[in-house]
Amino acid sequence: MNHPSESPDRTLWRATDTTRHHRENLWNYKGRGFYHFTLNVEGRYPLFGRLEGDSAEEAHIVLSAFGEGVARLFRGIPMHQAQRGCTIRVLALCVMPDHLHGVLRVVEPMPKSVGEVIRGFKSACTSLYKREFAEGDTAFRPFFMRHQSIWEFMHAGYHERIMHRTGQYKNMVAYALDNPRRLWLKTRHPNLFCMRHQLSLRFTNEEGQMVDWRFRALGNLFLLDAPLKQEIQCSRSLDEAQLRDYLTSKEEQACQGAVSVSAAISQGEKVVCRRLREAHHPLVILLKDGFPAEHSPHERFYKPGGVYFDACAAGRLLLLEPNKPTFADKDISAAVYRRSPQAPPESLRYQFLALNRIAWVIANAKGTWGL
Structure with a gap:
């Protein structure tokens, strides 16, 4: 596996637009790259599941039926996008009660930006919720009715980190998968x-x-x-x-x-x-x-x-x-x-x-x- 620092697109990134959640102004978002995405539920409502475990080491997330559907959709990104000429791999996924962390690798240059891929995933999750879960979910409905999306509204659409340096990929995957343990510690302290x-x-x-x-x-x-x-x-x-x-x-x-x-x-x-x-x-x-x-x-x-x-x-x-x-x-x-x-x-x-x-x-x- 090539490291992100070996990508031919590495010379294209320079400054960061701090108003757009880590968007790098001159980065080629259609090119090869390693990305860590964080997507939050509207109102940070625990729509995807609940935290369980008797210790930090045993902490894990028990997904709701909808949370399992969201996980399937994210893991299905490579197959779904392959039909559109995009070669993408899911390197890590951690679905938390009120947000998710996903690490993606764009293997080859794409006809569209990775941002369009994430927006498509977000839309698919909202459509799944509307189709199968919205009618019986009275607790989340006030949040959902604000803008008819399960996702937190922000102008940038999502939080993103691009991985450039040696060792950053492993650290980012470890960070994503370590979320249940950190949440357990935070709830206890x-x-x-x-x-x-x-x-x-x-x-x-x-x-x-x-x-x-x-x-x-x-x-x-x-x-x-x-x-x-x-x-x-x-x-x-x-x-x-x-x-x-x-x-x-x-x-x-x-x-x-x-x-x-x-x-x-x-x-x-x-x-x-x-x-x-x-x-x-x-x-x-x-x-x-x-x-x-x-x-x-x-x-x-x-x-x-x-x-x-x-x-x-x-x-x-x-x-x-x-x-x-x-x-x-x-x-x-x-x-x-x-x-x-x-x-x-x-x-x-x-x-x-x-x-x-x-x-x-x-x-x-x-x-x-x-x-």
């Missing part, structure tokens, strides 16, 4: 995956003035109460030996109970945070635009991905995103100016330096946290 708004940090700055910074937060808030914290921030210019020494010193502090705080921006910071996470040490990670828009439909169902999800469920991770007034705080702007006088507030340079300053304050200031 709802507070950990509940977005907290207006979390405040109050502290006295160097001028003796009281400062109030605000954050959105998700995860283990109790990590902020740890008596010992350390900031993870290292220069991009560190060589291997220096990074090794830095990592050793941070691991020693973590073994003594320190909670590590970082924006994990530079490669060195990412390496250190990954090693600490793999050793099961607690982390507080600062984000910039890492959460869905506040009060958006997607915020309610947001959960951190991959290894961050497991670290959160295990009590070892807190994600913090400063709000805009916090980024513009005079103490932060002064600290950024000392590091980079030419960095305008709207630039990524400013925002990254601001995150590093906030991480330093969280690790070192004697402040009070509150909701």
Whole structure:
């Protein structure tokens, strides 16, 4: 099997249109490719089945009759599209109670886009529902009547990820099939995956003035109460030996109970945070635009991905995103100016330096946290 990075169409992708759920502006959607699609039920109603299992490892979805029909339709995409000159393979499918994940491979260039294939599948599911299930389903009918489709309305039509890099295919398949386990953990730890708004940090700055910074937060808030914290921030210019020494010193502090705080921006910071996470040490990670828009439909169902999800469920991770007034705080702007006088507030340079300053304050200031 060719990897997506070996596709002759790989030079066609460049930018991402952030308003269209990961559409890549110059990607050839009729060409070869590997795709991960996520489709949500209208209102996130559990139309496809229910979660069962006595542990995370035993978690599985028991499909409803309609959910089984949806699964058959998705697995039937290759045969259905072969009659229309398209060579497609289904690499993974996970039907959840209120959404589905599907990984497809387009083997040869097609006469139509892969988006048309997905739209055809969505229409077939809605037609199946109308034909065989709508009449007796009074619970879902209010959702369905909004726009006569079983699917969540969005201008883009669906969420999509194109796989470009080595290892991405296996990771995406594993992510799709791991959904029941993650849902089981989320239902057992709802507070950990509940977005907290207006979390405040109050502290006295160097001028003796009281400062109030605000954050959105998700995860283990109790990590902020740890008596010992350390900031993870290292220069991009560190060589291997220096990074090794830095990592050793941070691991020693973590073994003594320190909670590590970082924006994990530079490669060195990412390496250190990954090693600490793999050793099961607690982390507080600062984000910039890492959460869905506040009060958006997607915020309610947001959960951190991959290894961050497991670290959160295990009590070892807190994600913090400063709000805009916090980024513009005079103490932060002064600290950024000392590091980079030419960095305008709207630039990524400013925002990254601001995150590093906030991480330093969280690790070192004697402040009070509150909701």
